[in-house]
Amino acid sequence: MSQAVPQLRNWAGNVRFHATEIASPASLPELQRLVAGSRRARALGTAHSFSPIADTDGLLVSVARLPALAELDGDRLLARVGAGLRYSDIAPRLHARGLALPNLASLPHISVAGAIATGTHGSGDGNGSLATAVYEQELVMADGDLVTLRTADAPGSVVALGACGVVAALTLRLVPAFSVRQYVYTAVPFGAAIEHFDELTASAYSVSMFTDWRAPRFTQVWLKLAGPAEPPGEHWFGGTAAGEDLHPIAGMPAANCSPQRGRPGPWHERLPHFRPEFTPSAGEELQSEYLVARQDAPAALAALAALAAELAPVTQVSEVRTVAADDLWLSPAYQRASAAFHFTWVPDPAVVLPAVAKVEAALAPLAARPHWGKVFGYDPGTVAGRYPRMADFRHLAAELDPHGKFGNRMLDPLLRELG
Numbered sequence: 437m438s439q440a441v442p443q444l445r446n447w448a449g450n451v452r453f454h455a456t457e458i459a460s461p462a463s464l465p466e467l468q469r470l471v472a473g474s475r476r477a478r479a480l481g482t483a484h485s486f487s488p489i490a491d492t493d494g495l496l497v498s499v500a501r502l503p504a505l506a507e508l509d510g511d512r513l514l515a516r517v518g519a520g521l522r523y524s525d526i527a528p529r530l531h532a533r534g535l536a537l538p539n540l541a542s543l544p545h546i547s548v549a550g551a552i553a554t555g556t557h558g559s560g561d562g563n564g565s566l567a568t569a570v571y572e573q574e575l576v577m578a579d580g581d582l583v584t585l586r587t588a589d590a591p592g593s594v595v596a597l598g599a600c601g602v603v604a605a606l607t608l609r610l611v612p613a614f615s616v617r618q619y620v621y622t623a624v625p626f627g628a629a630i631e632h633f634d635e636l637t638a639s640a641y642s643v644s645m646f647t648d649w650r651a652p653r654f655t656q657v658w659l660k661l662a663g664p665a666e667p668p669g670e671h672w673f674g675g676t677a678a679g680e681d682l683h684p685i686a687g688m689p690a691a692n693c694s695p696q697r698g699r700p701g702p703w704h705e706r707l708p709h710f711r712p713e714f715t716p717s718a719g720e721e722l723q724s725e726y727l728v729a730r731q732d733a734p735a736a737l738a739a740l741a742a743l744a745a746e747l748a749p750v751t752q753v754s755e756v757r758t759v760a761a762d763d764l765w766l767s768p769a770y771q772r773a774s775a776a777f778h779f780t781w782v783p784d785p786a787v788v789l790p791a792v793a794k795v796e797a798a799l800a801p802l803a804a805r806p807h808w809g810k811v812f813g814y815d816p817g818t819v820a821g822r823y824p825r826m827a828d829f830r831h832l833a834a835e836l837d838p839h840g841k842f843g844n845r846m847l848d849p850l851l852r853e854l855g
């Protein structure tokens with residue numbers, strides 16, 4: 437049953453939802469009835485987005501109580517999972533069967549459907565965003581009908597910002613389980629990254645470079661090595677191997693983070709930076725992130741380094757990652773092997789929004805695409821212009837949702853034909 441919502445906010449507390457009702461149906465027919473009977477509706481995952489992407493002025497519906505399907509087809513390397521499950525729910529179960537997802541985000545706390553809808557990604561030259569693991573989706577459309585969409589036939593429906601319907605279940609592509617070791621290097625100069633960006637990011641299965649902009653160096657570079665790959669030695673690109681486990685944010689407890697210093701562990705306990713049983717990241721924060729073509733990464737780093745004096749006071753930590761290109765229409769890595777520049781800001785919009793504007797001006801010449809689930813200030817026309825398939829996406833959304841039931845204050849201007 438649905439109930440009125442007094443006041444609901446996202447994980448960070450910066451977005452207030454305007455839903456008039458909230459519901460968490462326990463069966464698929466109930467979900468279908470609720471969606472069909474609503475004027476406006478939208479799915480909510482675990483509310484970890486910093487943008488108002490999940491908001492609605494109607495029914496906010498969670499699929500977390502739907503039966504937690506986890507059908508594994510180990511021969512075809514496929515798993516069908518409930519869309520509202522968190523990665524921390526499904527990963528240990530896959531691992532127990534000798535299976536794995538190719539990659540994970542920095543935190544396993546988020547829902548599978550919510551992560552996929554926004555193009556959430558981890559790092560790795562060969563790793564696409566988490567949405568690239570979607571083989572097919574079972575989607576409740578605006579009229580309540582259930583449709584199964586295979587990604588190969590409907591590449592616009594995966595990173596879909598919730599605009600195509602409510603995903604009830606997903607079938608994900610798997611790989612055989614693998615083990616990972618993490619090594620952290622401190623104080624790697626920006627100069628080394630600018631000169632040898634490709635070599636640095638090719639050094640491991642997944643590479644994350646962190647900086648606080650207080651000096652022209654990465655405070656930490658995390659290398660996640662898969663399988664038997666040899667780690668670098670004590671010194672690496674001007675940095676030094678850390679002698680203790682570290683949190684990416686200075687002063688935060690390393691106990692919240694996945695184990696480092698080469699201790700081997702299963703993929704799902706090393707690919708995320710943060711452990712599921714602890715608060716991820718700082719807890720009190722805002723976030724933004726921009727994806728540029730990876731060949732532009734040195735130029736982007738140089739442009740941001742030029743803003744360091746303005747960024748440092750409002751940044752808790754920044755992270756640079758790489759993401760493989762994909763063919764999902766609204767994926768920030770659409771047909772562009774990408775470098776992602778992330779900011780964990782202080783939790784104060786008054787000082788963060790001016791910094792966001794500066795970053796966006798600096799990255800505009802590189803046609804940066806903002807993360808859909810994080811804070812950004814580019815206007816809808818600018819964002820739409822960075823997606824070659826935006827017109828096709830508008831047609832797809834209109835076909836599946838002719839009356840704009842799944843629209844909201846962020847999507848409506850984006851989906852409207854602009855200019």
Ligand SMILES: Cc1cc2nc3c(=O)[nH]c(=O)nc-3n(C[C@H](O)[C@H](O)[C@H](O)COP(=O)(O)OP(=O)(O)OC[C@H]3O[C@@H](n4cnc5c(N)ncnc54)[C@H](O)[C@@H]3O)c2cc1C
Pocket residue numbers: 447478479480481482483484485486489490499519520541542543546547548549550551552553554555556557558597598599601602603604716717723807809810
């Ligand atoms: C501490 C922290 C660390 C983060 N680290 C990363 C990171 O490493 N990499 C990265 O890329 N991002 C990262 N993010 C951003 C985060 O991954 C995204 O915002 C993600 O979308 C959150 O998932 P969610 O389940 O909370 O989705 P929500 O925020 O609840 O929803 C996001 C979108 O998904 C839609 N949606 C949710 N469920 C469904 C469904 N069943 N059917 C259809 N649409 C649905 C919603 O309508 C909305 O449009 C981080 C966020 C936090 C708070």
